[in-house]
Amino acid sequence: MSDPGTTLAAWHATVWAMLAAGVRDARAPARLPVLATVGVDGWPQARMVVLRAADAVAGVVEVHTDVLSPKVADLRTTPRAALQVWDAGGRLQIRLRCAVRVLTGAAVQGQWGRVPDLSRLAYGAVPPPGAPVPGPGDYGTEPGPGRFAVLRCEVMAMDVLHLGTPHRRAGFDRADGWRGQWLVP
Amino acid sequence: MSDPGTTLAAWHATVWAMLAAGVRDARAPARLPVLATVGVDGWPQARMVVLRAADAVAGVVEVHTDVLSPKVADLRTTPRAALQVWDAGGRLQIRLRCAVRVLTGAAVQGQWGRVPDLSRLAYGAVPPPGAPVPGPGDYGTEPGPGRFAVLRCEVMAMDVLHLGTPHRRAGFDRADGWRGQWLVP
Numbered sequence: 001m002s003d004p005g006t007t008l009a010a011w012h013a014t015v016w017a018m019l020a021a022g023v024r025d026a027r028a029p030a031r032l033p034v035l036a037t038v039g040v041d042g043w044p045q046a047r048m049v050v051l052r053a054a055d056a057v058a059g060v061v062e063v064h065t066d067v068l069s070p071k072v073a074d075l076r077t078t079p080r081a082a083l084q085v086w087d088a089g090g091r092l093q094i095r096l097r098c099a100v101r102v103l104t105g106a107a108v109q110g111q112w113g114r115v116p117d118l119s120r121l122a123y124g125a126v127p128p129p130g131a132p133v134p135g136p137g138d139y140g141t142e143p144g145p146g147r148f149a150v151l152r153c154e155v156m157a158m159d160v161l162h163l164g165t166p167h168r169r170a171g172f173d174r175a176d177g178w179r180g181q182w183l184v185p
Numbered sequence: 186m187s188d189p190g191t192t193l194a195a196w197h198a199t200v201w202a203m204l205a206a207g208v209r210d211a212r213a214p215a216r217l218p219v220l221a222t223v224g225v226d227g228w229p230q231a232r233m234v235v236l237r238a239a240d241a242v243a244g245v246v247e248v249h250t251d252v253l254s255p256k257v258a259d260l261r262t263t264p265r266a267a268l269q270v271w272d273a274g275g276r277l278q279i280r281l282r283c284a285v286r287v288l289t290g291a292a293v294q295g296q297w298g299r300v301p302d303l304s305r306l307a308y309g310a311v312p313p314p315g316a317p318v319p320g321p322g323d324y325g326t327e328p329g330p331g332r333f334a335v336l337r338c339e340v341m342a343m344d345v346l347h348l349g350t351p352h353r354r355a356g357f358d359r360a361d362g363w364r365g366q367w368l369v370p
Binding site: 032037038043044047048078080081082083084086095127129131132133134135136137138139169170181185 | 314
């Protein structure tokens, strides 16, 4: 990804272009954002996820996960997430503040139908993710739609940092229609 | 970084070798971890930082920052952080749960003395980081030791995930002397 441009509108467009690239291209920087949540115990949690959808018009991104993964419990308690992407080539960091809904069951039937068979193995570890086991391979998988969740992340604000000469940074808020504002890096 | 090995002890050693590499090599995967905190407003926050020290014996890592950066306010309110590293080549993710102390002033005089002049520019933006400005370059820098903070991150637990065949995952806790435990990925 190249320079984000010189205007706030160009920066905003760059963010959504990067997110769209992450959805369609497994090698794009935004393919694997870090999702940070507040754990049920109050500790921050951060882990890599796979970006599955990005809708610039609605201002929504989506991540798929196992219903039994701890991040779902985190988000059911505190439905807020931060998503972070670093594009090393473009020296650009994107940070998204998201209000998250955990969708399951009938609400995600369509999405589940489009998950390839091999990918479905990610939704159904037995015992569930995070459980202690005697050896590293001592688990099975019983994938199924009952284990599939979509994290619908409504972007409330974005913070974009470009490390250049000089460093530049901008913030964007849903509340003002994404008009944007330059910030001190 | 290659395969983390087959024993819990080897995995533990791999984590610290990767963190040490991040401190000394600007191109190592652990050079730029994501630091997640709980914001003063209760929202999770995640941003890239530079790893500056890693002490395997003490189980401590360090990050430098501007005293006026929002992450310092976060950590003074909730002194807990998650650090996340993804080694794409080794397909290995490290997650550290850290209790954080914000060190400033006399306590960090030695570290400040070793910060190169050019790097010192990162500690002293005027107005402070995150402040709105009319244009992207409308800020100056007045670096000085009064703006310098060391985030001393005492690692309380580690979660390590290797994406291979099969996926493998291990957890390590300070409480049991880092003995470790295999986990379901």
